[in-house]
Each structure stands twice: as structure tokens, then as C-alpha cells.
Amino acid sequence: xxxxxxxxxxxxxxxxxxxxxxxxxxxxxxxxxxxxxxxxxxxxxxxxxxxxxxxxxxxxxxxxxxxxxxxxxxxxxxxxxxxxxxxxxxxxxxxxxxxxxxxxxxxxxxxxxxxxxxxxxxxxxxxxxxxxxxxxxxxxxxxxxxxxxxxxxxxxxxxxxxxxxxxxxxxxxxxxxxxxxxxxxxxxxxxxxxxxxxxxxxxxxxxxxxxxxxxxxxxxxxxxxxxxxxxxxxxxxxxxxxxxxxxxxxxxxxxxxxxxxxxxxxxxxx
Numbered sequence: 204x205x206x207x208x209x210x211x212x213x214x215x216x217x218x219x220x221x222x223x224x225x226x227x228x229x230x231x232x233x234x235x236x237x238x239x240x241x242x243x244x245x246x247x248x249x250x251x252x253x254x255x256x257x258x259x260x261x262x263x264x265x266x267x268x269x270x271x272x273x274x275x276x277x278x279x280x281x282x283x284x285x286x287x288x289x290x291x292x293x294x295x296x297x298x299x300x301x302x303x304x305x306x307x308x309x310x311x312x313x314x315x316x317x318x319x320x321x322x323x324x325x326x327x328x329x330x331x332x333x334x335x336x337x338x339x340x341x342x343x344x345x346x347x348x349x350x351x352x353x354x355x356x357x358x359x360x361x362x363x364x365x366x367x368x369x370x371x372x373x374x375x376x377x378x379x380x381x382x383x384x385x386x387x388x389x390x391x392x393x394x395x396x397x398x399x400x401x402x403x404x405x406x407x408x409x410x411x412x413x414x415x416x417x418x419x420x421x422x423x424x425x426x427x428x429x430x431x432x433x434x435x436x437x438x439x440x441x442x443x444x445x446x447x448x449x450x451x452x453x454x455x456x457x458x459x460x461x462x463x464x465x466x467x468x469x470x471x472x473x
Contacts, residue, residue, distance in 0.1 A: 204235070205233075205234055205235025206234050206235060206452050206453065207231060207234040207235040207236040207305075207451065207452065208235035208236075209235070210235070210236040210237070210304040210305060210451075211236065211237045211238075211239070211296065211300040211302050211303050211304050211305070212228070212231045212236045212237070212238045212239065212304065212305035212306070212307065212451070213238075213239040213241070213292065213293075213296060213303060213305065213306050213307065213343075213347065214227055214228040214231070214238060214239070214240055214241070214307040214309060215241045215281065215283055215307065215308060215309050215310040215339070215343060216241065216242065216243075216283075216309040216310035216311060217240040217241060217242060217262060217265050217309065218240070218241075218242030218243070218245060218261035218262040218264075218265060219254075219261075219413065219414045219415070220253065220254045220257060220259045220264065220414065221251075221253070221412065221413045221414045221440055222413050222414060222415065222440055223309060223363065223408065223411065223413060223440050223443045223444055223447070224240070224265075224307070224309040224310075225240075225265045225268070225440065225444075226439075226440035226441050226443065226444025226445075227307055227309065227361075227443070227444040227447040227448055228240050228265055228268075228269060228307075228444075229265070229268045229269060229272070229444065230441075230444045230445050230447070230448035231305065231307075231448050231451065232268070232269040232270075232271075232272040232274045232276070233272050233448075234448060234451075234452065235274060236274060236304075236305065236451075237274045237275040237276070237277075237300055238266075238269045238274065238275075238276050238277075239276070239277045239278075239279060239292070239295075239296050239299075239300075240262045240265045240266055240269070240276060240277070240278055240279070241262065241278075241279045241280070241281040241283075241292060241310070242261050242262040242278075242280060242281075243280065243281075243282065244261075244280040245261055247261075251414050251417060253414075254414070262278040262279075262280075263278055265278075266278045275299075275300070277295065277296065277299050277300075279292055279295060283310045283335060283338075283339030283340075283342060283343055284334045284335055284338050284339055284342070285342075286342055289339075289342040289343055289346050290346050292343075292346070293346045293347060293349070293350050296350075297350055302354055302356075303347060303350050303351055303354075303358075304351065304354075304356065304357075304358050304359065305358060305359045305360075305361075305451045306343060306344065306347040306358070306359070306360045306361070307360075307361050307363070307447060308339065308340040308343055308344065308360070308361070308362045308363060308385075309363045310335055310336075310339050310343075311335055311336050311363070311381075311415075312331055312332045312335045312336065313415060313418075314415060314416070314418045314419065315328075315418070316328045317329065317331075317332050317375070317376075317377040317378060318374050318375060318378070318418075319374055320373075320374055321376045324376055324377060328377065329376070329377045332377040332378060332380075332381050333377065333380065333381050333384075335381075336381035336382065336384070336385060337381055337384050337385070337388075340362055340385060340388060341388070344360060344388075344392065347360070348396075348401075351401070352399060355399075356400075357399065357400030357401055358399075358400075358401045358402075359401070359402050359403075359404075359450065359451040360392065360396075360401065360402070360403045360404075361403075361404055361405070361406060361447050361450050361451065362385050362388065362389050362403070362404070362405045362406075363385075363405070363406055363408070363447070364382040364383075364385040364386055364389075364405050364406070364407045364462060365378070365382045365407055365408060365409075366407055366408070366409045366464065366466050366469060366470040367379050367382040367383075368382030368383050368384075368385055368386045368405070368407050368462065369386070369407055369462070369464065369470050369472045369473075370470050370472060382407075385405060385462075386405055386407075386462045389403055389404060389405040389460060389461075389462055390460050390462075393459040393460030393461075394460065397459055402450070402455070402456060402458065402459040403459055403460065404450050404455075404458060404459060404460070404461050404462070404463065405461065405462035405463065406443065406446055406447050406450070406462075406463055406465060407462050407463060407464050407465065407466070407470075408438060408443045408465050408466060409428075409432070409437070409438060409464070409465065409466025409467060409469045409470060410425055410428040410429070410432070410437040410438065410466070410469075411437060411438040411439065411440060411442075411443055412425070412437050412438065412439055412440070413440050425437060428469070431469070432466070432467040432468060432469050433467060433468030433469070434467035434468055435467075436467065437467070438465060438466065438467060442465065443465055446463065446465055450463075
């Protein structure tokens with residue numbers, strides 16, 4: 204029997220073909236979990252070229268990859284900043300599967316107008332970055348717990364931060380704020396929920412070859428980061444996804460409250 208057989212996972216922000224959310228969702232399926240995948244309902248006109256060529260269908264295509272492993276998938280369009288939509292996400296999960304065991308808080312704002320000097324960051328841009336990452340993690344975690352605690356079966360929460368949650372760099376004022384917050388929220392939740400047999404951890408990826416990083420690739424920054432990385436390359440969504448899923452297994456049941464770097468050695472601060 205697969206290790207996560209019978210478990211039910213929710214992964215937010217899992218609609219991109221090259222994405223950490225998709226990779227984590229598929230790996231959880233490989234381990235036997237049914238998976239709920241959420242996305243924002245992206246307009247296909249905005250898809251990158253490789254997704255268009257592959258006839259990618261956002262969260263529906265992720266769901267197809269999940270079902271290929273013999274488990275069930277549920278796709279939901281969810282704005283994680285909207286409390287009603289988040290609560291409906293949980294109720295739809297319970298209606299479909301009868302339980303919820305694992306939550307992966309992966310949703311984040313795309314790289315864009317926030318990556319500028321502080322004096323150029325517009326208030327609504329700053330707020331959007333904060334809302335999706337911090338408010339989204341808060342709402343999803345709260346709604347998940349209301350259902351999971353009733354089960355009294357324990358659970359796993361993995362929050363996705365970044366190396367930007369460990370080290371500040373120029374022109375990422377909002378992004379640093381959001382990701383440092385996730386590290387602190389992880390520690391708080393782990394201290395609070397340990398007695399309920401719920402592990403809460405955080406994964407902090409460095410430069411990962413995903414669609415999210417295409418903007419940095421256009422600027423030539425991804426190649427520069429790879430050159431400066433001790434291992435000599437950037438990461439893949441599969442590598443990060445496997446770590447996320449591993450933190451949902453019993454092998455890591457004594458790990459909680461940790462924010463784990465996966466970045467090829469660029470950032471080693473804990």
C-alpha cells in the first residue's frame with residue numbers, strides 16, 4: 204500500500220505546467236493521496252508558449268497527471284484571499300472525499316510590478332503580494348483546521364516561502380515581507396498544533412525553473428543566479444515538489460516548525 208493511500212491533500216496554486224504546485228500535487232498522488240488542485244482560472248491567452256503548444260488546460264491538466272497515478276483529483280478555481288471561496292474549497296473537498304489531511308499553501312502573486320525600488324512600489328501592488336501570500340495562507344490554514352481538527356486524525360501543513368523568507372535583497376520589499384511572514388507563521392502554527400498531531404513546516408526554494416520565473420529569465424537573471432550557485436544550476440519544480448510531499452509522510456513526523464532551504468547552497472541561513 205502506498206504511504207499516503209486514503210489521504211486527501213489540497214494544493215493551492217497548482218495550475219502551471221512548470222510549477223512547484225503541480226509538481227507537489229503529482230508527487231502526492233504518486234504516494235497515494237487524492238488531491239484537490241486550485242488555481243485562479245487563468246485566461247488561456249496569458250499562458251506561456253510552452254503551455255499553449257502542449258494544449259495545457261491549467262488545473263485540469265494537473266488533475267489528469269494526478270489521475271494517471273490511480274487516485275482521484277478535484278479541480279477548483281479559488282481566490283485564496285476570499286474567505287467565502289476558501290471555505291467553499293474545504294466544504295467541496297469534504298463533500299467529495301469525506302476528509303482532508305494535508306494542506307500545501309503554495310499560492311503566490313506573480314513576479315511583476317513589485318520588483319522595483321521601494322519608492323516605486325504602489326500601495327495596491329504591495330497589498331496584493333501580501334494578501335495572496337499572507338492572507339491566503341491564513342485563510343486556507345484556518346479553514347483547513349476547522350475541518351481537520353474535527354477528524355482528530357492529525358495532519359500535515361506545508362507552507363511555501365522562499366529564500367526571500369531568509370534573506371532580504373534589493374527591490375523585493377513586498378516579497379521579502381510576505382515570505383518572512385510565512386516563516387514566522389509556520390513556527391507559530393507548529394507550536395500550537397503539535398499536540399493535535401499536526402506537523403507544520405515550510406519549504407524555502409531558491410531560483411527554480413518554473414513559469415513563475417520567466418520574467419527573471421527574460422532579464423537574464425536566472426542564468427546569473429545559476430552561475431553564482433554552489434551546485435552550479437537552478438532547481439526544478441520536481442525537486443521542490445518531492446521535498447514538499449516528503450514532509451507529508453510519516454518519515455518526517457518528528458519534523459515541525461522548520462523552514463527548509465532548497466536552493467543549491469545559495470542561502471544557508473536557518
